[in-house]
Amino acid sequence: MSPRKKPETFTSLRRKLPRLRNKLDNVCEMFLANLVMLSEIPAPTFGEEQRADFLSQRFAEAGLVNTSIDDMHNVVGIYPGQGDEAERNNILIVAHLDTHFESTLDHSVTVTPRHVIGPGVCDNGLGLAVLSTLPSLLQQVDWPLESNLLLLGATRSLGRGNLDGLRFFLKHNRLPCCAGLCIEGVQLGRLSIMSVGMLRGEIVVTVPETYDWTSFEARGAVALVTDVVRRMMAIPLPRKPRSTIVLGSIESGTSFNRMATHAVLRFEVKSESSDIVRATAADIEDICIELTSESHAEVALNVIARREPGGIAFTHPLVRRTRGIMKALDIPLTTNPSTSELSMFIESGIPAITLGITGGEKLNSLREQADIGSITTGLAQLLGVLAAIDRGYCET
Amino acid sequence: MIESWLKSNTYHHSVFWDIMNIVREKQRQQLTISLCIPTLNEEATIGKEIVLFKAELMERYPLLDEIAVFDSGSSDDTREVAASFGADVYLSSDILPDMGTRRGKGENLWKAIYQLRGDIIVYVDADIKNIHPRFVYGLVAPLVYRSEVKYVKAFYDRPLAFAQNIRPSGGGRVTEILVRPLFSLFLPELAAIIQPLSGEYAVRREVLEKLSFPVGYGVETAHLMDVYQQHGLAAFAQTDLDQRVHHNQPTESLGRMAFGIMRTFFTRLERYEMIKDLGKMNTIMRQFQTRDAVHEHLLTEIQEEERPPMIDVAEYRQRWKK
Numbered sequence: 134m135s136p137r138k139k140p141e142t143f144t145s146l147r148r149k150l151p152r153l154r155n156k157l158d159n160v161c162e163m164f165l166a167n168l169v170m171l172s173e174i175p176a177p178t179f180g181e182e183q184r185a186d187f188l189s190q191r192f193a194e195a196g197l198v199n200t201s202i203d204d205m206h207n208v209v210g211i212y213p214g215q216g217d218e219a220e221r222n223n224i225l226i227v228a229h230l231d232t233h234f235e236s237t238l239d240h241s242v243t244v245t246p247r248h249v250i251g252p253g254v255c256d257n258g259l260g261l262a263v264l265s266t267l268p269s270l271l272q273q274v275d276w277p278l279e280s281n282l283l284l285l286g287a288t289r290s291l292g293r294g295n296l297d298g299l300r301f302f303l304k305h306n307r308l309p310c311c312a313g314l315c316i317e318g319v320q321l322g323r324l325s326i327m328s329v330g331m332l333r334g335e336i337v338v339t340v341p342e343t344y345d346w347t348s349f350e351a352r353g354a355v356a357l358v359t360d361v362v363r364r365m366m367a368i369p370l371p372r373k374p375r376s377t378i379v380l381g382s383i384e385s386g387t388s389f390n391r392m393a394t395h396a397v398l399r400f401e402v403k404s405e406s407s408d409i410v411r412a413t414a415a416d417i418e419d420i421c422i423e424l425t426s427e428s429h430a431e432v433a434l435n436v437i438a439r440r441e442p443g444g445i446a447f448t449h450p451l452v453r454r455t456r457g458i459m460k461a462l463d464i465p466l467t468t469n470p471s472t473s474e475l476s477m478f479i480e481s482g483i484p485a486i487t488l489g490i491t492g493g494e495k496l497n498s499l500r501e502q503a504d505i506g507s508i509t510t511g512l513a514q515l516l517g518v519l520a521a522i523d524r525g526y527c528e529t
Numbered sequence: 530m531i532e533s534w535l536k537s538n539t540y541h542h543s544v545f546w547d548i549m550n551i552v553r554e555k556q557r558q559q560l561t562i563s564l565c566i567p568t569l570n571e572e573a574t575i576g577k578e579i580v581l582f583k584a585e586l587m588e589r590y591p592l593l594d595e596i597a598v599f600d601s602g603s604s605d606d607t608r609e610v611a612a613s614f615g616a617d618v619y620l621s622s623d624i625l626p627d628m629g630t631r632r633g634k635g636e637n638l639w640k641a642i643y644q645l646r647g648d649i650i651v652y653v654d655a656d657i658k659n660i661h662p663r664f665v666y667g668l669v670a671p672l673v674y675r676s677e678v679k680y681v682k683a684f685y686d687r688p689l690a691f692a693q694n695i696r697p698s699g700g701g702r703v704t705e706i707l708v709r710p711l712f713s714l715f716l717p718e719l720a721a722i723i724q725p726l727s728g729e730y731a732v733r734r735e736v737l738e739k740l741s742f743p744v745g746y747g748v749e750t751a752h753l754m755d756v757y758q759q760h761g762l763a764a765f766a767q768t769d770l771d772q773r774v775h776h777n778q779p780t781e782s783l784g785r786m787a788f789g790i791m792r793t794f795f796t797r798l799e800r801y802e803m804i805k806d807l808g809k810m811n812t813i814m815r816q817f818q819t820r821d822a823v824h825e826h827l828l829t830e831i832q833e834e835e836r837p838p839m840i841d842v843a844e845y846r847q848r849w850k851k
Contacts, residue, residue, distance in 0.1 A: 162615070166584030169577055173659065194589075241658040241774065244576035246613045269589075 143454065143526045146517065147461040154462065154513035156274045160266065161509055165249060167191070167265040168242075168503070172251055172258035175236035178294040182206050184230050188265055188286045195268035197284065205301040208286040212268050214523070216279030222311040224522055225283045225483070226267070227299060227474050228260025229290030233497055247505055254501045255493040259318025259508075261286060263490060263515065276516050278523045283308065290474065295333070295438040299477045312451060312522045313485030314515070315474040318503060319493035321511045322465045326452050326486055327444030328476035329375075329403050330410040332436060336361050336421060338385075338396040339431040353392030355385045357430055361398055364420045368413060376404035378413065403472065407441055440472050443479040451484050451527040458517035462510050484527075488515060530762060531721045538678070538766040539723075542667030545768075548590040551670050561594045562669055563647030567637035569601040571655035572610050578653070578660045579614040585662040592666060597645055598655075599624075599637035607655075619644055625844060631834055634728075635748035639836045642737050643845050649673075650737060654728035658774040668731035671766040679736045679764040680756050682722055683729035685773040701726060707787045708750060711794055715803060716754065718762045725753055726790075729770070736760070738845070742836040746786045747793025751835075754797045781816055785829055788814040792833045 176184035188208045192200040197210030208230070214221045232253035234240070242251030251258075264284045271278070283306075288298035317323065338354040338361070352360075362380060370376040378400060385396035402413045417434060424432040445452060447468070459466055471487050478485030490511035492504040521527055545551060555562065564582060568575060579596060586592045598611040598618045612618045622630040624640040638652055649672050653664050668681045704726050712720040719725065726749050736756060743751050756764055778786075792812075798804045816827040839845045 162580055162584040163588055165580045166589075169581060170661070239774075242577065243573060244580050244614075245572075246576065246610055 141524065143457065143521065143524075146520055146524065146526075147457060150458065150461045150513050150517050153274060153276070153516060154509050157270070157509040157512050160270050160273050161505070163269060164262050164266045164508060164512070165244065165505065168249055168254065168258050168262035169244065171261045171265065172242050172249075172254045173240045175234065175238070175240050176231050176253070177233075177235050178231040178289055178291045180236055181230040181288045184261070185286060185288065188230070188261060191265040192268075192284065195265075197268060203302065203305070205298045206288045207298045207302050209302065210284050212271070212282040212284060214278050214280040214282070222280040222523070223283050223308045224280050224519065225285060225310040225313045225478075225485075226264065226316060227285040227287050227313065228264050228316040229257050229298070229474065230261065230286045230288050231291050231294060232256065233291060234499075238499065249503045249505060250500050252499045252501060254503045255318040255496055256501065257316075257318055259490045259493075259503055260316035263316045263512070267515075270512065271516070274516070276520065278519060280311070280519075280523045281308075282519070283310065287474065292333075293437055296474065296477050299474050303477055303481045303483075310483050312527060313475075313478040313483045314518065315471070315478070315485060315487040316490065316515070317473070317487055318490055319496065320467065320489045321491050321507050321514075322459065322467045323489035324452070324455060324459070324466055324468050324486060325471035325475055326447065326449070326468065327470045328440055328442060328472060328479050329405055329470040330407040330442040331404075331438070331440040331472045331476075332402045332410050332414050333438040334400060334402075334414070334417070334434055334436045336398045336400070336417070337431075337433050337435060338398075339433070340392075340394040341430065342394075352428065352430075353386075353394070354396035354430070355393045357424060357428055357432065358383060358385060358396035358398050360424060361420060361432065364424075365400070365417060368416045370404075370413065371409065374405035374409065376402075376406070376409045376413070378402050401472070405442055405470075410439075440476045441480070444470075444475070445479075445484050445486075449484065449527075450529055451486060451522070454521040454526050455486060455488075455518050458514055458521060461517070462514055464510060464514060486518075488518065490515070531718055534718075534762050534765075535721055538671075538763075539769070540667070540671060540766065541769045542663040542771065545663075545666055545670035548586075548592060548662070548666050551666060551673050552590050552592050554673050555592065555669075558673070560649060560673065561647045562592060562649045562651065563641075563645035564593050564596045564665060565638065565641040565645060565650055565652050566596070566598045566611075566616070566655050567601070567634050567641075567652070568598050568603060568607045568611070568655045569634075570603045570605045570607060572603070572605040572607045574658065574660070575607055575655050576610045576614055578655060578657070579611055579616045581660055581662060582665060583615055586665055590666075592669065594647060595645060597641065599641050599644075601632070601634070601637060625842070627844075628836075628842070631744040631836070633744035633746075633748075635742045635744040636836065638748060639742040639744070639839065642734070642839045643842070643848065648734050649731055650734060651731035652729060659772060663770055664729055665731075667768040667770050668729060671768065672731055672733060675766070677763060678766045679733050679760055680752070680766075681731045682724065682753075682765065682767045683727045683770050683773075684723035684767050685727070686769065686771050703783050703787050703790065708790060708794075711791075715798060716757060719753055719757055721762070722753060722765065723767055725749060727773075729773075736764075738840040738851075739838050741838050743789075743793050743833050744836060745831065745833050746789030747833050750790050751793050751797060754794070754801075758801060784816055785814050785831060788829075789831045789833050792831065796833075 174184040192210035200210035386393035491507040
């Protein structure tokens with residue numbers, strides 16, 4: 134990073150924030166409109182094109198430089214900083230475009246005086262509304278930055294997407310980034326600085342057509358996948374380093390009286406230690422092999438994604454300054470590790486954090502609910518962090 | 530005439546994607562545009578409409594000069610929600626109080642002409658789940674770009690299966706089994722209006738102020754017939770706004786709607802001297818329902834009272850110096 138003069142102290146920057154929050158009231162409607170329009174465009178993982186096109190149009194309307202859609206259908210645009218072009222830093226702000234909801238579901242959003250309600254509103258309509266509103270917002274509240282802002286709507290983030298959009302962008306991007314901000318809609322006060330080790334997988338149970346259903350020990354796929362769950366839960370995990378197995382979903386069967394021939398169990402192993410993730414994965418693989426030999430059905434483990442643990446320290450200037458900004462806005466701090474976009478930044482060696490924008494409830498349901506009242510606080514927090522990075526307060 | 534009109538005056542909203550260009554043309558002509566949203570117990574959907582229209586069509590693109598909600602006396606929080614998002618909110622009964630209050634959406638649309646200042650007034654219903662700025666700019670644009678167009682009506686795709694690239698014209702049930710057959714019989718050119726009953730349309734003030742307004746179900750039909758009589762088919766345009774998601778009405782309600790529309794329709798045919806000796810029409814709609822093997826006779830009075838052209842109202846002429 135190039136050294137720059139510091140036109141104001143961090144303390145004076147912090148003092149500006151409550152007043153900034155009040156000014157943001159005037160642009161909140163534009164934010165809400167973007168939130169509604171983006172959330173109403175279906176964007177299941179691998180089907181984000183329509184939403185990406187809309188975001189790209191918003192970037193173009195805002196006059197972003199080099200707005201483009203890449204091979205992964207990521208949308209990127211540059212909000213140019215006001216500093217000397219040769220010395221400008223680049224700050225990468227990313228929000229994922231995809232949601233957990235199929236395009237066939239009703240994506241209508243409802244707006245009440247206190248909440249915005251609908252599928253994907255929190256995860257991650259809010260993050261995308263930040264990207265699409267940020268250029269107008271910076272201009273309207275007169276919040277000048279020397280650095281360029283690289284605004285990125287990333288595809289293929291969730292589930293099987295495995296962060297492929299952001300991975301592709303970081304691999305091919307030629308602009309060096311001094312810092313990264315991942316925007317996840319909720320919760321306000323969230324500050325993720327570490328990525329835990331993770332293995333995301335599915336266990337597929339397939340009972341062959343030739344299976345002997347008359348056998349006394351014949352069991353369908355439901356019983357077999359239940360056995361897998363029982364054995365996985367018996368795998369010993371240490372308290373330190375913190376480790377867990379998350380059982381996400383099971384799909385199987387079609388009726389009351391027919392044994393299922395197919396079952397899928399989706400899960401994640403998470404740990405602060407990569408060794409424990411690897412050992413647990415080996416245990417799960419053994420369970421699959423053992424059950425296959427016992428049952429004559431096929432029990433197969435498919436690994437969908439892996440993450441290595443890492444991150445920046447709690448004492449890193451980026452984290453310290455962010456905490457200071459949150460305190461200035463009376464935002465209660467919650468630090469949780471992340472397995473999302475943040476881990477890509479960690480792999481790429483870019484100091485980064487994940488921030489939330491507002492409060493929310495009923496996450497991952499069709500009635501996800503985002504609080505309107507806290508949005509200006511979340512946006513003031515974001516602008517504060519951007520200014521802190523821009524002025525060089527977050528450099529080591 | 531119908532074929533050439535369909536070609537020249539039927540649009541898809543996407544051709545008006547350049548909203549800034551509409552705004553520039555509006556400013557060049559020094560036009561003002563008002564949005565009227567008539568409401569009755571719409572607290573669930575009104576907030577989104579106001580947020581979207583205000584942010585997109587007042588702040589981002591200054592296409593609208595005012596957004597106003599005209600409420601018939603909601604018992605829910607419609608007025609409070611609309612006001613909280615910055616709309617001008619009027620209780621219909623507070624406008625022109627000396628002329629009294631009538632029940633019905635047409636009453637709100639009529640009083641909006643008195644209250645609003647726009648050279649163009651665009652009407653959008655409040656119950657649209659998939660509301661989008663296109664519901665306004667798609668209707669306003671033909672008026673801004675073409676001075677000879679006076680009345681722009683919305684129509685919608687209906688998600689029906691269709692083959693060989695031919696699809697139904699897209700009207701609702703009352704349109705297809707009542708209004709279009711009536712138009713085909715008596716005013717065949719009007720049958721080319723794909724959704725004559727849609728609640729979304731934009732109209733020049735100079736036309737609106739000369740229309741009398743049935744306060745109930747017949748208001749849209751009356752508009753089309755009167756504008757057609759005064760200006761011909763060339764004064765109309767229509768815009769495809771893709772899909773409109775809303776709650777369907779039960780058949781009994783549609784029956785009452787059809788009754789009101791027919792009263793309005795035949796009253797106008799008589800006024801135009803297209804039919805004679807119509808006699809006095811009944812005001813009672815008769816419907817039947819069966820409950821425990823007993824056939825019940827349901828009577829509903831549907832008057833279809835009309836408000837006079839606003840230009841005939843002295844307070845209006847005084848307010849707008851006409």
